Amino acid sequence: MKVAAPIGQFEQVVLTAILALAENAYGVTIHAEIGRLIAPKAVSLGAVYATLDRLEDKKLIESWLSDPTPERGGRSKRHYRLQSAGERSLRESVVTSRRVCDTVEGVLGGLAGAAGRRWNPVR
C-alpha cells in the first residue's frame, strides 16, 4: 500500500475545499470555500495560490485551464481536482485530526459545543 504524503493543516483545508467544490473548484471559489471553512479567520487569495501551487508540486492535485468565460472579461479559469495521492493524504490527515479532536474533547470536554458542530478539524 502506498504511503500518503504528509500535509499541513492549511493544505488539509485547501484539499477539503477542492473536494467539496468538485467540478467548480477554481481560484475564487476555492478562496471563498476556505473562508467558510476557517471562519472567522480570513486568508488572502495569494496564500491560497501559494498552497495550490505547492499541492500541485506534490502531485496531490492537478489543474487545467477551462475555456474563456464571458463573466470574467473573457478570461479562462484554472480548475483544480484531487489526484488519488491527494485523496489518500486528505483521508489520512482527517483520521489524525479526528483522533486529536477526540482526545481534546475527552480531556477538556465541550469542544463540540464550542465549535457548534460535533467535529471541526480546522479549529
Next chain:
Amino acid sequence: MTYSPPRWLDRLAAFLLPPASAEHTLGDLSEASRSNADYLRQLASVLPHVIWSQVRRRATIAGTIFNAVLSLIALLVALGVSKGAFFATPAPWRLAVPWACWVAAGALALAYGDPRRPTHWSRPMFFGWVVATLASAAMLDVPVLRVAGGLAASYLLTLALTMPWLTAVPLAPLSSDTLADHARLFQRSIWWRNARESAVGLVVIGVNLNDFWSATDPLARAGHGLLVAGVLFIMAFLHFRANSRPVPTDLDPLGLLAFHQRELARQRDILRAVPYWYLFPFVPGMVVNAISEWDTTGGNVFGGLVVVLVLFVLVWRLNVAGANWLERKVGEVELLRR
C-alpha cells in the same frame, strides 16, 4: 452589480503578472474584487506568489543557485579578489546589490518568458535588470566596467553550458516516431557536457602548470603536477569511456530502441561512478598541496579542505540525481519496447 476593473488597471496587472499565470489570475482578480482598491490589494497579495511559482517552474531553484554561484565567482575574479584591490576597501558588501540584481535578471527573465516555450526568456525583463545591475554598481562605487566584464563572462559560460537545451526544439513525448530525435538530443547533450568539462579542464591545467613552473617548493610542484595528471585522467575518461556516440541511421526501430536504452544505461552507470573517476583524481594533488601549504597558512588550508569536501558532496549528489533521472528514462524506453 459585478465589478469590472478599468482598462488601465487590467493592463497594469497584465504587465506585472508572468504570462504563464496571467490568464486565470486576471480572471480571478476581476471576479474576486469589489472595487479598484480591492483589486489592487488582491493583486499585491497574489503577485509575489505567482512570480515565485514561475521562477520555480521555469528558472528552477537549482538553475538560480547555479547562476548565483557562477556570477559571484565571475564578479570576484573580475574585481581581483586574489589581489585584494577591491576587497581591501571596507565595503565589499556593496557588491551584493548588483549581484542580487543580476541573479534576479536571470530568474525573472525566464519567469516572464513565453509560456508556450519552456526555455524562452523575456528580453525586456532581462535587459531592464541588467541596467539596474550596472546602475547599482555605479551608485555604490563598484568598478562598472569590471562588473560588466565579469557578468558578460558568466553569461557566455551559462550559454555554453545550457546550449543543448536552449537550441533544442521541444520534443514530443517518447514514442516510436520521436525515438530517433530523443536519441540524437541525448547524444548531443553528452557531447556538450564533455566539451564544457574539457574546456574547464584545460583552464585548470593551465593554472596548475603556471603554478608548477613558478613554485619553488618541490612538494608544491608535486601537488600541482598531480592535479594536472588528475585532470588529464578525467579528460581521457570523458573522451574514451563517457563519450557521445553517433546515432546509427541504418537500424530498424527495435535496434534503435536497444541502442538508446544501452546508451542511457551506460551514461547512468558513468554518473553513478563519479566519485571514482571525477572526484578521486583530484585528491592526491589536493592532499599534497595542502601538506605543502600547511606550515604557512595552516588554518586556511583546513578551511579550504572543508569547502572542497562540501563541493565534492554536492557534485556527487547532483550526479546521483542525474543517474536517477536516467534510470527513469531507461524505464520509459523499456515500456515503449514492450
